[in-house]
Amino acid sequence: MIRKKLVALTALFGAAAMTLSACGASNTGGGSGDSSSAAGPSANIDQKWANCDPASGAKDTSSMDADSKKDITIGAFNGWDESFATAHLLKYVLDKDGYNVKVEGFDAGPGYTGLAGGDIDLITDSWLPLTHADYIKRYGDKLESMGCWYDNAKLTIAVNKDSKAKSIADLESMSSDFGNTLYGIEAGAGETKVVQDTMIPKYGLKKMQLKVSSTPAMLSQLKKATAANQDVAVTLWRPHWAYEAFPVRDLADPKGAMGGAEKIYSFGRPGFGKDNPKAAQLVKNLAFSDEQLSSLENIMFSDSKYGGKNNDKAVAEWAGQNSDWIQKWEQGKLTGNQK
Template sequence: MKKVLYPLAAAALFSAATTAHAEDKSLVIGTNNWAENIAVANMWKIILEDKYDYDIELSDVGKNALYSGLANGDFDISLEIWLPTTDAPYLEPYKDRVEINGAWYEGTGLGVVVPTYVDIDTLDELGEHADDFAYQGSPTILGIDSGSSIAGLTDEAIDEYSLPLEQVNSSGPAMMAALDDAYSREEPIAVTLWSPHWAFAEYDLKYLEDPKNVYGDNETIYWFSRQNFTDDDPWLTQVLNEWHMDDDSLGTLMADIEKAGDPVEGAQTWIDDNQDLIDEWLAAGE
């Protein structure tokens, strides 16, 4: 005899299926060394482990390894992909083997940044005043690791604008230390930066205008995952798709981490102060 599924029973079963947590609560989050990436990864690790008994590993790797790792199933999710421009080259080889999910931040910025006390406003003017931006004796744009998207775009900008400067790549903290030192003495310095970043709350900075649009337009940050993750953990998928942050919420999270000098301590401070916002995200899975 054919079974009849009454509407209320069907609704209950559907609700249970869509809000159920994954049976296997172990989760590997692939991260890269950008301030906002470190911030949100530690935030979610604390929330999910403390409230929902997940066992989460954060695996910090370079961009190429991050994308190949998701495609190969070595990581379950990663919380930051900038589209349509910045991370498109990294995505392209794996676009059929990873899943792009919900957007959580809109209106990014990316480019060469100088302190506002510096009297130039465009990349062309940077070239005209290159000698003012000497670092260790040579006209320089200070950047982060050479494998990053922004490093590649900055190399393109140097070629496109025929800038008589070289890009010197180092870690994000080393670049910020150089910025802090120059800023404290009100000396000219040019660095590669992006928004969101805590530096814009700490210092008065400005992007140099990029009329040739090498760095692209404002973008959107999404989270992404290995294939079939959304089927394996529909509850977390719903929660992360509901997650949204703006300059205030993300900026204060990064500032708390910077102030604490520890991503776990800083993220915990922010979580304690923003439980109402977190509850809104988590309500999506109820």
């Protein structure tokens, strides 16, 4: 989200709108999203939120007693895959320890309102320093920060791994390799606007046609092309399960046209840490690498797996395959780059 300061902010604002829209639609992984869920970019950006190392406040919880208060409600943002992935993962671990955890879907506005009012105990999907800046400006003094757990939330242009293209700049000279087409998502998605208004002009992509359609259509084309060993270019974003499901990689963006990376934070309601010290510490211990998060989301949301239809069962399957990771999480030994 990146002419010196004014242009940098302009790019940031465009990327923010796109990021908010492209984080997921009905657990399919992207799309137009819910524009009403964004407070909107403003002068409220506080760069202190850009400085966070995942799990920086980690401690060993394995010897801690379970909290006396065991009823916990976690709010997940409708259509944002990583929201439901982290919420149900927390539910899985806490339920095993005797808690009664509910995951409820909200649009961002009602979610933050409910959290500040104490009706929701946790939210695990706050994008900072930009996308959710206004919400944190409005409610932050009432919320308890549980730290960040992911540090690479961003918009991308992705291609098949064996493509000769290395940078977005290569798309113009190599356009014929990709059928002169960049497969996009919904017309109303923020990422679509960023690609049309910023990325394409900055890189002078005159030969490449942006095909605006839908997230499912983009993913279908990605699946079809990679299965046929054909070059393909798509608009994508991190985190997304497509990085696990398909052999794809990001193109370098030397002009910063797609914006920079944000951090994803967790926040608790007022008093949550005092009422639920063990659960709060477990949240603080959470840290995901791209590979781990893509793997979890792939099992939960891809059509070849659970397709977003049984999140608890999907998480249980993933946890069974990643028991060492679960143990390190409980012991406070994870980092953002943990493999």
